[in-house]
Amino acid sequence: MPTPLPFSSFLIFFFGSSLIFTPPSSSSSSFDTFLFGGCTLQKYTPNSPYPSNLNLLLSRLVTTSATIPYNNVTVLGSSPQDTIYGLYQCRGDLPPNDCYQCVTRAVTRLGTMCTDAYGAALQLDGCFVKYDNKRFFGVEDKTVVVKKCGPSIGSDLDALTGLDPALAQLVTGGGTYRASGAGDVRSVAQCVGDLSVGGCQDCISEAIRRLKSACGPSAWGDLFLAKCYARFTRGATHAEGNGYGYGYDANGNDDSKDNNNKTNKTIAIIIGLIAGIALLILFITWLNKRYEKGHGCR
CATH class of the missing domain: 1.20.5 (Single alpha-helices involved in coiled-coils or other helix-helix interfaces)
Incomplete structure (x- = not known):
């Protein structure tokens, strides 16, 4: 079996919507916000079987996203190099139609962002899409992909202590998608559905540990590993922003x-x-x- 590429092997990597796409307008859906994406350096030849296999895989991902929040698909090729593996994972609180819209937009963006690349990955606020010709299903990957912290809240003891129970409930919660809150802190975590129960728990625990260490005294924080993420926000920002209740835009600015x-x-x-x-x-x-x-x- 070929060795799967770790997420860090996506050498052409992008962070922030301004590097790849124009920032979303104020009228765009919250799940469409660009967070990060990357492409493998290895390219396929346009006249090979790979492009048609890729189109078939992406169409299957889009189709199934209308009914289920996660799926992985394998399209067998005439050779191992032309076999392709792909998956999508929608945010746990998205209704089916929003999941479908998010995956559709992610697939469209990947088509322009990673032309002729054997592998690609894209994280929007509402969904994650990845494909490669190396099998990666079930493989744990705790590579830090995105770490973003909001402005410091200073030494407010009440605010600082409120984060601990909100994150602790994510660790003890079950399932691939977990949402919690304590006081004025709201928190969420999610792992990709191809991980085992133990792999998901390990990934989320690691993301929370890193998030707390990096962004503990901040107004909000995001920590994305290759196969999971953890996020939190505090206070009045709950009333605004995207589906998580975050009151900041794609660049981390308070909106x-x-x-x-x-x-x-x-x-x-x-x-x-x-x-x-x-x-x-x-x-x-x-x-x-x-x-x-x-x-x-x-």
Whole structure:
């Protein structure tokens, strides 16, 4: 059996939507936010069987994502080099239609991001898609892919101690997707569905350990390993942001101020429209009275 490539072998690697795609607009769905992606350096020849096998695999991934949140697919080729393995994993709280939309968009982006590459991986906020001609199903990989921390909250003891129980509940929780909270801290973790129960537990535990060490005194934190992730956020940011309740954009910036500004502008526009309509009604009423008065004098 060929040795699977670790995630670190994706040498052409990208972080942040601005490096690959234009940042998503404010109207884009939260699950469509680009987090990271990478491609293998090895390229296939366009006239080989690999492109058609890849298209078949990706179409199967997209089709099944409409009904189930995780699936892995193998398309056998005429040679080991042309055999391809792929999977997708949707965020555990996504409804089926959003899962389907997320996987569809991820597959579309991979087509432009990793042209002619034997292997590729892409993590959007709502789903993860990966394929390669080396079998990687069930292989544990704790390579750190993304580590991002929000602004420091200083030495607020209440806030600092609130993180421990929120993350501890993720460690003890079961399943591939886990969501928890304690006080004003909200936390989530998820592993890819090809891992065993023990492999998933090991991966999530490691992600949480690294997350707490790196981002403990921060307003929010993200720690993505190759096969799992752990994230948390605090306080008022719960009310805004993506499906996790995070109040920051794809670049880690707090977007709550932008949302408040947009709300204030919307209210101002509505008030202006109401005032304009009221003035128009008064003007029409005045014209009507002038008209009636003029006819009454004849």
